[in-house]
Amino acid sequence: MDRIDVLVVGSGFGGSVAALRLAEKGYRVTVLEAGRRFADTDLASGPWQLHRVLWAPRIGMRGIIRVRVRRRLIVLTGIGVGGGSLAYAGVHYRPDPEVFQAAGWDRSVDWSSELDPWFARAEQMLGTTTVPDLSPGDQALRRTANALGAVETFHPTRVGIDFSSCTLCGHCTTGCRTGAKNTLAKNYLRLAGQVGARVHPLAEVTKLRPRSDGWDVYTRDRVWHAKHVVLAAGAWGTTELLRRSALPGLSPALGTRMCTNGERLYVTRAKVGDGVAISSAFRPDAATTVQLCRIGPGQIAFLNAMARDDHLVSHYGRVTVKFMEQIGSRAWAALPVTGHPLGGCPLGTNPATSVADLRHRVHGYPTLHIADGSTIPHNLGVNPALTITAMAERAFAMWEDA
Ligand SMILES: Cc1cc2nc3c(=O)[nH]c(=O)nc-3n(C[C@H](O)[C@H](O)[C@H](O)COP(=O)(O)OP(=O)(O)OC[C@H]3O[C@@H](n4cnc5c(N)ncnc54)[C@H](O)[C@@H]3O)c2cc1C
Numbered sequence: 001m002d003r004i005d006v007l008v009v010g011s012g013f014g015g016s017v018a019a020l021r022l023a024e025k026g027y028r029v030t031v032l033e034a035g036r037r038f039a040d041t042d043l044a045s046g047p048w049q050l051h052r053v054l055w056a057p058r059i060g061m062r063g064i065i066r067v068r069v070r071r072r073l074i075v076l077t078g079i080g081v082g083g084g085s086l087a088y089a090g091v092h093y094r095p096d097p098e099v100f101q102a103a104g105w106d107r108s109v110d111w112s113s114e115l116d117p118w119f120a121r122a123e124q125m126l127g128t129t130t131v132p133d134l135s136p137g138d139q140a141l142r143r144t145a146n147a148l149g150a151v152e153t154f155h156p157t158r159v160g161i162d163f164s165s166c167t168l169c170g171h172c173t174t175g176c177r178t179g180a181k182n183t184l185a186k187n188y189l190r191l192a193g194q195v196g197a198r199v200h201p202l203a204e205v206t207k208l209r210p211r212s213d214g215w216d217v218y219t220r221d222r223v224w225h226a227k228h229v230v231l232a233a234g235a236w237g238t239t240e241l242l243r244r245s246a247l248p249g250l251s252p253a254l255g256t257r258m259c260t261n262g263e264r265l266y267v268t269r270a271k272v273g274d275g276v277a278i279s280s281a282f283r284p285d286a287a288t289t290v291q292l293c294r295i296g297p298g299q300i301a302f303l304n305a306m307a308r309d310d311h312l313v314s315h316y317g318r319v320t321v322k323f324m325e326q327i328g329s330r331a332w333a334a335l336p337v338t339g340h341p342l343g344g345c346p347l348g349t350n351p352a353t354s355v356a357d358l359r360h361r362v363h364g365y366p367t368l369h370i371a372d373g374s375t376i377p378h379n380l381g382v383n384p385a386l387t388i389t390a391m392a393e394r395a396f397a398m399w400e401d402a
Contacts, residue, residue, distance in 0.1 A: 012083020
């Protein structure tokens with residue numbers, strides 16, 4: 001059996017960065033991914049092809065989004081080779097510097113300046129660009145911002161989409177079939193494969209066991225051995241896997257600092273015009289971002305709101321009503337949905353309050369590493385994928401060559 005230096009659990013943002021950067025440093029890297037591998041043409045033509053959108057294999061659904069319902073909250077996460085990038089809208093934000101002053105961020109690092117170069121690298125790798133044209137829906141959002149006295153904050157979004165091949169079909173979140181969305185399979189994972197990393201789809205890890213020379217990692221039909229393990233199964237997946245593995249001496253902070261990024265969805269039926277899934281945004285106050293989203297061409301639109309603090313969500317209703325006036329629609333529904341579960345494994349120097357150290361190594365287990373949304377301890381108030389990518393770039397840059 002081939003020797004594995006580093007076994008990465010999950011092929012989303014954190015896992016893909018791990019695969020590329022560690023393979024570049026000469027480690028033999030294997031990635032285990034719970035979901036399928038998709039060609040662009042395997043993806044759904046639209047939301048009506050539910051069996052290609054959702055992941056529930058017991059009832060024949062083998063798509064890209066896993067749905068969990070907990071305490072009246074619906075949590076959506078990406079699944080498949082490329083993780084959340086398969087279903088994400090491709091929106092990239094750098095959070096405000098004040099975000100890193102919130103509870104949970106270890107104060108011994110100046111995260112804002114420390115992450116600055118890694119944000120730049122993440123944007124370059126993910127192909128960030130600005131949405132070039134505004135649709136009628138975007139114009140309505142701009143008028144909404146104006147009516148609420150915040151027009152100077154209105155902006156077209158920054159996205160990882162190649163507009164030379166994008167057809168503006170609006171199906172980014174049910175799967176981009178044109179190849180225009182820069183999923184991780186097209187950047188980090190492709191490059192990781194070129195330097196020797198291997199990705200195994202349909203390999204869900206069920207538990208980990210430490211051994212004298214590294215780790216035993218269990219999937220349904222195999223036990224894998226590796227010197228190092230990188231947990232990159234997402235905030236939910238990594239926290240759950242650590243709980244299930246019941247490693248002695250893990251920090252009591254495991255499972256703390258979990259949050260939803262203050263996310264709320266307001267769905268409406270209105271003509272918003274063609275465009276990418278999330279095409280513009282504004283900020284009704286300094287801590288809140290409201291984005292215009294669409295599924296497919298034009299008719300189903302929703303406002304996605306995120307807040308740095310959960311108590312700020314109350315005024316979203318007011319924003320939605322104003323938007324309805326501008327777009328000429330009356331029907332809408334508020335949905336308790338998030339696609340941004342975060343936290344569960346905060347980083348820090350104190351094992352009583354953090355699961356892993358500032359180099360992302362689990363306290364007490366120096367060959368066990370965490371690189372995903374579980375290390376973000378507080379709402380960012382903006383879409384998190386770029387921050388997860390930047391944090392992972394920072395973490396793996398600190399590894400020695402193999
Ligand atoms: C519909 C939708 C749209 C979104 N749009 C945006 C957006 O535009 N911009 C943005 O910033 N964010 C967006 N997000 C959120 C973004 O996708 C996540 O924040 C991001 O993917 C999290 O990255 P991660 O590295 O933590 O884990 P993920 O990208 O979620 O990757 C984790 C991977 O681990 C795998 N896994 C889990 N458990 C196991 C296991 N036990 N064994 C093996 N593999 C496992 C999963 O299948 C998954 O592939 C969106 C989310 C959704 C659902």
